[in-house]
Amino acid sequence: MGERNDMPSWGGYTLSEIELKSKCECSYTPNFSSNPDCPYETDDFGNIIGNKFPSTAEEPSTDFNKNVEQINSEKSNSSIKPMTFFIADTHFNHTNIIEYCNRPFISSEDQTNKLIEKWNSTVKDEDTVFVLGDFFFFYNPKEWNENNVHKFVNETNECTRILSQLKGHKHLIKGNHDVRSDKQYAEMGFEFVSPYPIIYDDFFILSHEPLLLSSTTPYFNLYGHVHNDPRFEDTSTSKCVSVERIHYTPVSLERLRFEIDTWIF
Numbered sequence: 001m002g003e004r005n006d007m008p009s010w011g012g013y014t015l016s017e018i019e020l021k022s023k024c025e026c027s028y029t030p031n032f033s034s035n036p037d038c039p040y041e042t043d044d045f046g047n048i049i050g051n052k053f054p055s056t057a058e059e060p061s062t063d064f065n066k067n068v069e070q071i072n073s074e075k076s077n078s079s080i081k082p083m084t085f086f087i088a089d090t091h092f093n094h095t096n097i098i099e100y101c102n103r104p105f106i107s108s109e110d111q112t113n114k115l116i117e118k119w120n121s122t123v124k125d126e127d128t129v130f131v132l133g134d135f136f137f138f139y140n141p142k143e144w145n146e147n148n149v150h151k152f153v154n155e156t157n158e159c160t161r162i163l164s165q166l167k168g169h170k171h172l173i174k175g176n177h178d179v180r181s182d183k184q185y186a187e188m189g190f191e192f193v194s195p196y197p198i199i200y201d202d203f204f205i206l207s208h209e210p211l212l213l214s215s216t217t218p219y220f221n222l223y224g225h226v227h228n229d230p231r232f233e234d235t236s237t238s239k240c241v242s243v244e245r246i247h248y249t250p251v252s253l254e255r256l257r258f259e260i261d262t263w264i265f
Contacts, residue, residue, distance in 0.1 A: 133175020
């Protein structure tokens with residue numbers, strides 16, 4: 001995992017440290033207009049100045065709720081292609097996170113059951129879900145020894161059980177609490193695991209921690225890590241998808257594109 005030639009069909013790729021720095025800190029953006037598939041017109045400095053292919057579609061309503069019925073109807077139609085969802089910081093198996101982040105659960109077991117219920121009420125088997133870090137709270141591997149190996153086994157089994165109950169194709173962008181190896185996460189049920197941020201759909205930078213992007217960047221950062229910390233607000237170039245921000249339910253790519261297009265953050 002992690003090699004570009006092994007990437008799944010969605011066409012994403014992992015970002016090296018140098019690439020990530022260039023995309024987040026550099027004020028210069030590449031001229032994409034030379035790419036015939038790119039919908040943007042750019043000037044000589046790489047700034048987006050318009051669309052190559054102006055849309056003739058009717059302007060969407062600025063009230064997302066008015067579009068929910070139509071979206072749900074389309075999703076129930078078997079001819080519609082699978083959907084993509086995003087979520088971060090589920091923290092399965094973590095009791096203290098309930099108090100830390102004032103979550104509406106009475107116990108770790110209640111949290112697990114409610115998160116699974118909300119996930120499966122939205123995601124179908126054919127859909128894809130990107131987990132942007134901190135999926136399951138594991139025992140610190142630095143403290144493993146022969147006396148607590150049973151805890152390691154129990155946690156592995158519990159994480160595997162939870163993943164088997166969650167619908168969809170699960171992809172993990174590792175966070176600071178995802179302490180197991182990429183191989184172990186794959187064995188537990190993730191179809192793709194990356195220890196680094198990735199680019200999805202040539203537009204979204206998926207990361208665990210928030211990234212600082214230029215206001216002129218052609219990218220949009222989806223991240224987690226900060227939970228419901230009020231110091232981090234959604235902006236024109238980024239959005240937090242920690243569970244506390246998205247009603248503990250995976251948020252769809254369609255919903256995110258709608259919000260970005262109509263700017264209702």
